Structure formats: C-alpha cells, structure tokens
Amino acid sequence: MSEQYEVEFIERGDREATFLVRGVTPAFANGVRRAMLADVPTLSIDEVRVVENSSVMFDEQIGLRLGLVPLTTPRDEFSEGETVTLALDVEGPGTAYSGDLVSSDDLVSPAEENVPIIDLKEGQRLEIEADAVMDTGKEHAKHQGGVAVGYRHLQRIEVVGDNEAFEQDDPRIVRGVIEAEGELVPAESFGNDLTNRYEGKEVEVHDVPNAFVFDVETDGSMSVDDLVLAAVDSIGDRADELAAAVQL
Amino acid sequence: MDLRVITNERTELEIEIAGEDHTFMNVLKSALLETDGVVAATYDMNPEQSGGQTEPILSIKTEEGTAPLDALEVAADEVQEQSDAFHSAFEAAA
Numbered sequence: 435m436s437e438q439y440e441v442e443f444i445e446r447g448d449r450e451a452t453f454l455v456r457g458v459t460p461a462f463a464n465g466v467r468r469a470m471l472a473d474v475p476t477l478s479i480d481e482v483r484v485v486e487n488s489s490v491m492f493d494e495q496i497g498l499r500l501g502l503v504p505l506t507t508p509r510d511e512f513s514e515g516e517t518v519t520l521a522l523d524v525e526g527p528g529t530a531y532s533g534d535l536v537s538s539d540d541l542v543s544p545a546e547e548n549v550p551i552i553d554l555k556e557g558q559r560l561e562i563e564a565d566a567v568m569d570t571g572k573e574h575a576k577h578q579g580g581v582a583v584g585y586r587h588l589q590r591i592e593v594v595g596d597n598e599a600f601e602q603d604d605p606r607i608v609r610g611v612i613e614a615e616g617e618l619v620p621a622e623s624f625g626n627d628l629t630n631r632y633e634g635k636e637v638e639v640h641d642v643p644n645a646f647v648f649d650v651e652t653d654g655s656m657s658v659d660d661l662v663l664a665a666v667d668s669i670g671d672r673a674d675e676l677a678a679a680v681q682l
Numbered sequence: 683m684d685l686r687v688i689t690n691e692r693t694e695l696e697i698e699i700a701g702e703d704h705t706f707m708n709v710l711k712s713a714l715l716e717t718d719g720v721v722a723a724t725y726d727m728n729p730e731q732s733g734g735q736t737e738p739i740l741s742i743k744t745e746e747g748t749a750p751l752d753a754l755e756v757a758a759d760e761v762q763e764q765s766d767a768f769h770s771a772f773e774a775a776a
Binding site for chain 2: 438439440441442443453455457458459460461462464465466468469472473572659662663666667669670672673674675676677679680681
C-alpha cells in the first residue's frame with residue numbers, strides 16, 4: 435500500500451532547507467510537521483541557581499532569557515529528562531552574552547554566541563549556575579527545535595495555449611516550488627509571477643497529489659537533517675508501540 | 683501510550699489512546715481509512731480546558747469478517763512502514 439517515497443533537496447543548509455517529498459499522505463506530512471515542532475526534544479536551561487545577581491533585572495527575568503538561548507543538542511546522546519549544567523559569570527561594565535555560558539559537557543554549547551542576556555553597568559555582576567534539561571516543545575516553546583516549519587503542495591504548471599492578442603496580462607502569483615517541464619523551479623526565480631515565465635501563454639496550475647515541499651528552519655540546536663529524521667522516527671516509534679500494545 | 687478499551691464488539695471498537703494528540707492520531711486515522719475492511723474510522727479529542735475527556739478516543743467500524751483490533755494493528759504497521767520509508771528516502775537524498 436505504501437507508495438514509493440522520494441526526497442529531493444531544493445535548498446540545503448545546516449539550519450535551513452527546502453526539500454520535496456513525493457508519495458507522502460497529507461496526514462503524514464502534517465504529522466511530521468507537528469512532530470518537528472512539538473515532539474523532538476532539545477536541551478534548554480530550565481533551572482537557574484543564582485550566586486549573584488546585582489543587575490537591574492529580577493532573577494526570574496534572567497532565567498527566562500537564559501531558557502530561550504538555543505543549545506546544541508547532539509542526536510541520540512541525551513534522553514528526555516537528562517540534564518547538563520552550565521555556568522555564567524560576567525562582571526560589568528559590559529554585556530553578558532549567551533557565548534559567555536560555560537558548559538560542563540563538550541557536546542553542549544550555545545548555538546548562538548551573540549544573544550544578549552543583560553547589559554551590566556559598573557559594579558554589577560551576574561553569576562549563575564544553570565541546569566539545561568532535555569524536553570519537548572509541547573512542554574515549553576524554548577524546547578522547540580524547529581522554529582519555522584511548514585509545507586505546501588508542489589504545483590505543476592501546464593501551458594495550455596496562447597493568450598488572445600492584446601489580452602491584458604494579469605499577474606499570476608504562485609509561491610513555493612513549481613514543477614515545469616519536468617524540472618523543479620523555486621517560484622522566487624521568476625518573481626513569483628507566472629506571467630514573467632510564460633509571457634503571452636495561457637497556463638494552468640495543478641497541485642501534484644501527495645507531493646509536498648517542506649520548508650524547515652531550526653534554531654541551531656540541531657541540523658535540519660537531525661530534526662526531520664527525529665520527527666519521522668518519533669511517529670514510527672509511536673506506531674511501533676501501538677502495534678505492540680494491540681497485540682497483547 | 684496507555685490503551686483503554688471502551689467498547690469492543692465484532693465490528694466496532696472504541697479505544698482511548700492516552701498520551702497521544704493530533705500529531706499521531708490523525709496519521710493513524712488516515713492509515714485506518716486506507717485499510718481493507720474498515721468502513722469508518724475517526725478520533726475525538728477535547729481541549730485541556732474542557733475539563734472532561736481530554737485523551738483521544740479512537741472509533742473504528744469494520745466490515746463483517748474483519749476484527750477492528752486487527753485492522754488497528756494493520757494500520758499501525760502501515761504507519762510504521764511509512765515512517766521507515768520516509769526515513770530511508772530522506773537519508774538517501776541527504
């Protein structure tokens with residue numbers, strides 16, 4: 435019953451990628467999207483022990499800011515609920531940045547070095563010790579590995595004829611990726627307007643069944659590859675668990 | 683994932699799948715609808731604020747001769763296969 439799956443990358447970076455999946459059902463595509471947002475665990479600071487905070491902000495506000503710093507989370511190294519300790523000690527004048535966090539584990543470090551935590555004036559000091567915990571986006575958005583994840587149908591463009599002479603060429607806007615003459619073309623390459631690509635032609639746009647173009651961007655805690663695979667596996671694992679439970 | 687059977691008849695099944703949400707239930711439902719012998723499949727889920735039944739309840743109706751629990755097992759295997767196929771296709775392209 436399951437169709438042949440096919441994945442093709444249109445754009446590929448470490449933190450940002452666009453790829454086409456063929457043969458996937460709409461429900462499964464949405465399941466993967468939702469799993470990327472809510473079910474793939476990442477490390478994030480959850481508990482802070484304040485040694486000294488003479489800054490202008492309350493401990494709780496500093497705690498929230500620390501929680502929102504994305505931390506690199508290597509795949510398969512940590513399980514949910516595991517913790518890693520980090521420390522921060524900065525004295526003013528100057529700004530405490532996420533890059534000032536010192537991790538007790540070489541595998542875990544701030545994914546972004548330049549997130550300002552607080553501006554410290556002369557004589558102010560922030561010294562803390564924090565526990566980062568592995569948890570899911572369902573629990574708190576700070577644990578969300580995917581920050582911008584979505585998909586849309588792949589659209590096939592068909593030239594069906596010529597426009598009549600002197601006919602007004604209204605813009606025909608498409609987004610995402612189109613399939614034209616057997617090739618995948620990002621709509622940005624022709625200004626998202628089909629009349630630029632097919633001047634004077636009459637075209638039809640059709641959704642390609644079961645073909646979805648995913649746009650995935652992560653917060654840096656893991657690569658796009660890791661995030662997608664972890665999301666897909668989390669659905670597979672649940673199906674596994676259900677099949678085993680039903681057999682009993 | 684805790685299962686609790688609410689009704690289990692020859693061609694009808696209602697089962698609570700605790701701990702799951704739309705992410706998995708919708709995938710499972712769509713697989714069930716594609717499974718041979720299944721006449722109807724749906725799930726019901728209420729928001730946390732509703733104060734009542736908040737865990738999803740899966741309902742399956744099958745044709746005579748197909749046990750709904752068997753259909754559920756087939757569908758679960760199908761979801762698993764889909765996930766494996768997606769995984770290997772993605773790795774092949776990566």
